[in-house]
Amino acid sequence: MTAEQVALLPGAGGPPRATVNKIIPFSCVDGPGNRTAVFLQGCNFDCRYCHNPETIQTCVHCGACVPYCKPGALSIMAGRVQYDIKKCVLCDECFHHCPHGSSPRTREMTPAQVMDEVRRNLPFIRGVTVSGGECTRWRDFLVGFLTLAKAEGLGTLLDSNGSHDFSADSELIAVTDGVMLDVKAWTPEDHVRVTGWDNALVRKNLRWLAEQHKLPEVRTVIVPELFDCEQTVRNVCEVLWETGNLNTRYKIICYRPMGVREVYKGLKSPEQAELQRLAGIARGYGLTDVVII
Amino acid sequence: MKRVLTPEMIEEKRQDVFNILVDPTSSHEQRVTYLARAAENFLTVLDEPEGLDELLRCDIDTRCICNLFEGDAPYRPRYICIDFEKFLREGSAFLQLGPAKDFSEALTNLMIMYHNIPSITNYPVYIGDLDVLLDPYITDLSDEEVRKALRLWMTTIDRTILDSFCHANIGPKATRLGYLLMEVEGELENAVPNLTMRVAKDTPDDFVLAGVKCSLKSAKPSFANDEMFRGELGDDYCIASCYNGLYKGGGSYTLSRLILSNIAKRAKNIEDFKTRELPYVMDIMARYMDERIRFLVEDSGWFESSFLATEGFVQREKFSAMYGLVGLAECVNLLLEKEGCTERFGHSDRANQLGVEIMDIINDFNNNHYNKYCEATGGHFLLHAQVGIESDHDCSPGTRIPIGEEPDELVDHLNVINLFHKYFPSGTGDIFPMDLTVHKNPQYVLDIIRGGLGMDIRYLSFYGSDSDVIRVTGYLVKRSEMEKLDAGQNVRQNTTGLGLGASKNCKILDRRVR
Ligand code: SF4
Ligand code: SF4
Numbered sequence: 001m002t003a004e005q006v007a008l009l010p011g012a013g014g015p016p017r018a019t020v021n022k023i024i025p026f027s028c029v030d031g032p033g034n035r036t037a038v039f040l041q042g043c044n045f046d047c048r049y050c051h052n053p054e055t056i057q058t059c060v061h062c063g064a065c066v067p068y069c070k071p072g073a074l075s076i077m078a079g080r081v082q083y084d085i086k087k088c089v090l091c092d093e094c095f096h097h098c099p100h101g102s103s104p105r106t107r108e109m110t111p112a113q114v115m116d117e118v119r120r121n122l123p124f125i126r127g128v129t130v131s132g133g134e135c136t137r138w139r140d141f142l143v144g145f146l147t148l149a150k151a152e153g154l155g156t157l158l159d160s161n162g163s164h165d166f167s168a169d170s171e172l173i174a175v176t177d178g179v180m181l182d183v184k185a186w187t188p189e190d191h192v193r194v195t196g197w198d199n200a201l202v203r204k205n206l207r208w209l210a211e212q213h214k215l216p217e218v219r220t221v222i223v224p225e226l227f228d229c230e231q232t233v234r235n236v237c238e239v240l241w242e243t244g245n246l247n248t249r250y251k252i253i254c255y256r257p258m259g260v261r262e263v264y265k266g267l268k269s270p271e272q273a274e275l276q277r278l279a280g281i282a283r284g285y286g287l288t289d290v291v292i293i
Numbered sequence: 294m295k296r297v298l299t300p301e302m303i304e305e306k307r308q309d310v311f312n313i314l315v316d317p318t319s320s321h322e323q324r325v326t327y328l329a330r331a332a333e334n335f336l337t338v339l340d341e342p343e344g345l346d347e348l349l350r351c352d353i354d355t356r357c358i359c360n361l362f363e364g365d366a367p368y369r370p371r372y373i374c375i376d377f378e379k380f381l382r383e384g385s386a387f388l389q390l391g392p393a394k395d396f397s398e399a400l401t402n403l404m405i406m407y408h409n410i411p412s413i414t415n416y417p418v419y420i421g422d423l424d425v426l427l428d429p430y431i432t433d434l435s436d437e438e439v440r441k442a443l444r445l446w447m448t449t450i451d452r453t454i455l456d457s458f459c460h461a462n463i464g465p466k467a468t469r470l471g472y473l474l475m476e477v478e479g480e481l482e483n484a485v486p487n488l489t490m491r492v493a494k495d496t497p498d499d500f501v502l503a504g505v506k507c508s509l510k511s512a513k514p515s516f517a518n519d520e521m522f523r524g525e526l527g528d529d530y531c532i533a534s535c536y537n538g539l540y541k542g543g544g545s546y547t548l549s550r551l552i553l554s555n556i557a558k559r560a561k562n563i564e565d566f567k568t569r570e571l572p573y574v575m576d577i578m579a580r581y582m583d584e585r586i587r588f589l590v591e592d593s594g595w596f597e598s599s600f601l602a603t604e605g606f607v608q609r610e611k612f613s614a615m616y617g618l619v620g621l622a623e624c625v626n627l628l629l630e631k632e633g634c635t636e637r638f639g640h641s642d643r644a645n646q647l648g649v650e651i652m653d654i655i656n657d658f659n660n661n662h663y664n665k666y667c668e669a670t671g672g673h674f675l676l677h678a679q680v681g682i683e684s685d686h687d688c689s690p691g692t693r694i695p696i697g698e699e700p701d702e703l704v705d706h707l708n709v710i711n712l713f714h715k716y717f718p719s720g721t722g723d724i725f726p727m728d729l730t731v732h733k734n735p736q737y738v739l740d741i742i743r744g745g746l747g748m749d750i751r752y753l754s755f756y757g758s759d760s761d762v763i764r765v766t767g768y769l770v771k772r773s774e775m776e777k778l779d780a781g782q783n784v785r786q787n788t789t790g791l792g793l794g795a796s797k798n799c800k801i802l803d804r805r806v807r
Contacts, residue, residue, distance in 0.1 A: 025704045026741075026807075028729055034740035121704050124744030126736075291733055 015110040016140035021055050021103060021133065023114070025121045030129040031157045031180060031216065036118045038145075041106050043134040045161050045195040047184065049223055049267060051259040054095035054103040055133045065094040065104050074104055083107065111144035118149065127155025127177070136164035139172060146175035157216065161195075162202035166209060179209050180217040186235045190227035206236065210243035219251040222270045222278065229270075233278050237285035249289040250282050296337045296346070296365075306335060318778060322455060326415050333364030339588055342580040344573075349581075353684065357556045358578045360549050361617075361682065362413070367547060367589040369411045369599070371615075374533050375606040376542040377421035380406055387600035396430040396439070400446050407454060410601065412544075416456040419533035419544075420486055424463040428470040436473060443477045451483035457770065458534045459486040465493035465519045467500035475514075479507035482762050484771050488514040489532040489752075491522070492742060501742060505735040505755070509727060512756035512764045516742045518714075521751050525718040526670075529611075535680050536752050537720035540669055543611025545719065546586045549578050550617030550679040553624035553651070554688045563628050563647065567654055575655065579662045582614055582674065586666050613670040615719045616659055617679035620688035621648055622695050639694035639709050648692065652716050670718075678713070678721030691721050699805040707741070707750065714751035722752035724764050726806045729757070758806040 019041035024030075027037040043056045050056060061081050066074045073087035074094060081104045088105065095103040118128055128149045135142060135158055146156045158179045166173055183206060184199070185191040191199035209215040218236055222229050233252070240248050252275055257265050275292045282290045298306075313319070313327045348357040363371060381399055384391040388409065393399040403421065410417035431439050450459070463471045471490075478488065490504040496519070504514045515536065522530050522538050531541045539545055556574050560566035589595060596602045596609045622638040625648050629636055638644045656676065663672045678691025689695045692713040700706045703725070710723050729737060738755055745753055754764050761771050774789045 025702050026737075028734045028737035032734065033736035034744075120708075122744075123747045124704060124707065124741050126740050 015112065016138070016144055017108045017110050018114075018138035018141035018145075019058065019106045020109045020114065021106050023117050025117075026124065027129065030131060030159065031127065031155075033126040034124055035127045035129045035155075035157070036121050036125050037129045037131055038114055038118075038135075040130065040132045040135045040138050040141075041103070042137055043132055043161070044137065044163055045134065045184075045197055047195050047221075048226065048264040049194075049221055049255050049260055051256075053101055053259070053261050054098065057101040059098075059102040059104055059106065060100055062100065065098050068093045068097045111141060111148050114145055115148040115152075118154075119152070122152065122154075125154065127157060129157040129159060129180070131159035134161050134163060136160055136172075139164065139169070143172055143175060146172075150175050160205075162199070162205040163197065164205075165201060166205055166214075173212070173214065176214065178214045178216040179205070180219065181206060181209060181215060182219050182221075183232060183236050184221065185227035186232040187228070190232075194223075194227055206239050207243065210239055210245045210248070213245065215240075215245055215248050217249040217251060219253055221253045221255050222275060223255040223267055224270050224274060225268060229274075229278060230281065233281055234285075237282050237287060240287060241285050246286045247288050249291060250287055252279050252282070252290065252292045254293065294343055295340055298335070298337060303335070306331065309334075320455075329415075330362065330364045333366045333368070336364075336366040338366045338592070339584050341584060342577045344577050345581055348574060348577060355555055355558070357552050357559070357574045358549060358581065359552055359682075360547075360581075361679070363547060363549075363585070366593075367585050368593045369595050370544050370546050370589065370612060371413045371548055372418045372533050372537065372539060372545040373410055373412050373601065373607060374419040374531050374539050374541050374544040375406070375410060375417075375601055377403065377406070377426055379542075380606055381426060385600065385604055385606075387604060393430070396427070396434060396442065399427060399430050400442060404446070404449060404453075407450070411599075414456045414458050416454045416459055418458050418460060418537075419531055419539075419541075420450070420454075420459055420461050422462045422531065423474060424466075424468040424471040428468040431470055436469075439470065439473050440477055443474060444481065447474075447477060447481055447483065447486075451481070451485040454485055457484050457487055460533050460535075461486045461488050462491060462532050463488070463514065464491040464500070464504075465496045467497045471500060472503050475503040475507040478513065479510045482511045482760070482771075484762055484774075487535070489517050489536070490514040491517045491519040491532070492746060493519040494746065498739060501739050502735055505738045505742075508755050509729060509735065509738075509757040510760055510762075512754070512760060512762040515722060515752060515754040515764075516745075518746050518751045520746070521715075521749070522718070532720075535720060536722040537615065537677065538675070538718050539613070540611040542607055543613070543669060544607065545675075546589055546612050546614045546666070547582055548615040548617050548677060548679070549582055549585075550619055550677075551575065551578060551655075552620055552688060553618055554620030554627065557624040557627040557631075560628065560631070562631050566624075566628055567651070571651070571654060572658065575658045579616070579658075579674070582616065583664055586614055586664060590666050609666070611669050613667045613719070614664065614674045615677040616655075616674035617677040618655065618692075619679045619681055619685065619690055621651065621692040621713075622689045622698075623687055624651065637698065639698060639700060639706075645709060645712060649712055652692070652713060656716055675719035676717050677719040678717045680722075691717070693723060696804050703741075703807050707745065707748075711745075711748045711750050715749040717751065720752070722754055724754045724756070724804065726758040726763075726804050727755050728759075728806050 021039040021041045024037040027035050030037040041055055042058050061079060063076045063081060066076060071087050071089050073084045075082045083105050149156050156175060156177050158176055160179050161182045184194045188198050220232055254275055255269050279290045279292050310331045313324055313331060381393045388405055390402050393402045407417045407420055412418045492501055508514055517532055526538055529541050530538050533539050551574060556570055557566055560570040601607050625638040625644050629644060636644045638648055659673055659676055667673060681690040714721050742753060756764050761773055763772060770789050778789050
């Protein structure tokens with residue numbers, strides 16, 4: 001379901017809504033400092049190594065997961081699966097049994113509802129990060145939510161795969177402090193192999209966000225047998241260098257099979273030495289903040 | 294009422310002395326300390342309140358008052374916090390030292406002084422605001438010269454002050470010495486001294502971050518809410534021992550603690566606890582502390598004879614006493630159980646509210662109890678959330694949520710502690726092991742500290758979940774040293790034994806990692 005479709009659901013008039021997969025009150029891994037991280041459901045890419053495949057698809061309310069929920073947190077009402085967060089013990093049985101690559105553990109929420117949950121984390125957080133899935137698929141919700149967050153004095157970051165044309169969306173950019181961008185591969189061929197999608201827009205976003213100095217972080221998941229990792233790292237670094245963004249954090253992420261779908265589990269993790277070598281290349285361009293994870 | 298020792302009791306004490314003599318896990322210095330305490334305990338000089346024995350000298354499961362190993366004839370204050378600024382400025386006739394003229398003289402003079410401060414542990418529990426004391430001496434020295442000297446000096450402290458209750462302070466102003474000390478302490482990973490960074494609104498983020506980075510390696514400094522302490526104690530406060538707010542140039546005569554979890558066992562229900570059992574025990578403990586203070590001030594002669602007092606490094610008028618407590622969580626849970634309620638402290642509004650009501654009762658009691666020798670603090674004791682001792686079981690430190698029952702979300706945990714820190718000017722604190730190393734995000738901890746300062750959170754400690762130096766309850770130990778002791782070897786520091794006991798009885802290694 002697209003954001004537009006959700007907005008047409010019965011009783012969904014008024015403010016834009018998003019399907020929220022989860023909200024992590026304190027996160028130390030979604031940008032600088034302590035931030036509340038909001039994960040939205042649904043992604044247009046289909047990365048082979050995705051660690052959270054249950055966030056890719058939207059739930060079609062088939063009900064197949066309901067019997068697997070022992071504590072009774074799931075039920076079907078009026079043809080829709082209902083999720084009771086209070087009963088859930090986070091056993092993950094439901095989405096492991098979802099035949100559609102989705103999760104029933106989601107909530108339809110308005111910007112104001114999400115902000116209410118964020119508010120109890122003040123004053124310990126410096127900002128919010130919206131992640132996914134691919135958060136920009138809920139663009140109207142984002143504008144609403146980030147505007148509310150700004151009004152509370154919070155910083156606003158997005159986690160994005162770069163498939164939304166930020167340069168053409170001044171309304172969203174006005175309330176976004178920065179985008180933490182995934183650059184999954186450099187050549188279109190490689191990118192298609194990893195994600196199923198072309199990357200002209202990702203590359204455009206990399207440069208444009210860098211020029212706007214709205215690019216606090218770039219990430220690349222290293223899977224040597226899947227794409228040319230060195231080429232990707234070099235091209236990212238070149239853009240950062242040319243645009244004067246040497247302090248942008250570059251996360252070189254080690255691919256690990258945890259959480260990855262069975263069919264793709266055969267991919268091998270890179271050697272530590274290879275990660276070090278790539279990090280060394282990045283530092284060679286003058287990047288000051290290269291982190292291996 | 295003065296106690297009478299029966300021949301059986303004397304025989305038992307002789308046996309205690311013998312056991313200390315032959316304990317293979319104690320070093321020589323530790324044996325001497327314990328022997329002195331054993332000697333003190335042959336005396337019956339205190340005029341104790343009636344009913345004390347039954348609450349204090351009894352089985353561990355019914356003990357309601359604990360004097361934390363203070364002997365039966367107090368002959369020096371429990372915590373002594375001397376005025377080191379005066380000492381460096383003027384020197385000491387007793388120690389035959391003049392004013393310190395340069396950095397190495399300052400370091401040497403301080404070290405000499407440290408070895409002449411008694412306190413309950415026989416080691417200094419407060420060794421000064423190191424940045425304020427030393428920064429003026431390093432103007433002409435390079436960073437590397439200062440680092441080198443600090444490395445040696447801090448190592449000497451760790452190897453000669455054999456007790457982690459020894460505490461240094463820095464902040465709230467950023468200084469060059471403060472930064473260098475954070476670097477060096479992060480490198481050394483020593484357990485001694487304990488260290489507090491006082492943080493105020495205008496303490497630069499960068500300085501706090503230097504502290505955070507150090508703490509993720511060496512479990513210190515902890516972070517104190519400077520404005521909160523200053524608001525209660527004024528500008529002359531320091532943090533000593535575990536996390537105790539006391540006066541510089543003064544200290545604490547004594548510390549006893551209420552074991553709330555055991556007092557709850559005596560009560561029929563919540564009402565009975567609040568109106569009968571708790572007030573009964575509180576009154577006896579307060580009068581016991583009054584008598585200890587009376588003996589120390591009037592009969593022991595310490596304030597007339599110690600050079601620390603006669604030369605003005607401490608003044609009797611700046612001492613107060615600490616009225617401690619432990620086991621609020623278990624107390625609340627037990628009382629609720631008695632009323633047929635299964636809600637738990639830290640997880641339900643009803644349980645937390647009962648905790649607040651109990652604290653209000655204790656606070657009111659203390660504010661209405663008068664001791665003429667505590668004039669520094671308005672004639673009242675200071676409440677203290679005691680960190681527990683290794684023999685405690687089913688009894689959490691102060692007002693802490695029991696280990697293993699911490700709320701899933703750190704924010705919920707912080708909101709609970711926010712209810713309780715305000716009651717304890719003479720110290721409380723919570724401890725969080727952090728798993729941050731891979732993400733290189735010390736700002737995460739900074740944000741939590743800053744958030745706490747804006748609330749009623751007084752004191753926070755962090756350590757890296759994988760580091761060797763860890764915080765037990767208030768003091769620090771090395772995991773590697775605990776392993777040695779567990780294997781039957783003797784180790785340098787007294788507190789290692791306490792840490793080992795705590796890791797077995799109090800599950801300190803099972804804290805929820807954040
Ligand atoms: S989560 Fe999956 S299995 Fe459950 S109702 Fe939705 S689509 Fe069906
Ligand atoms: S994770 Fe899924 S299956 Fe498990 S309790 Fe929660 S809703 Fe039910």
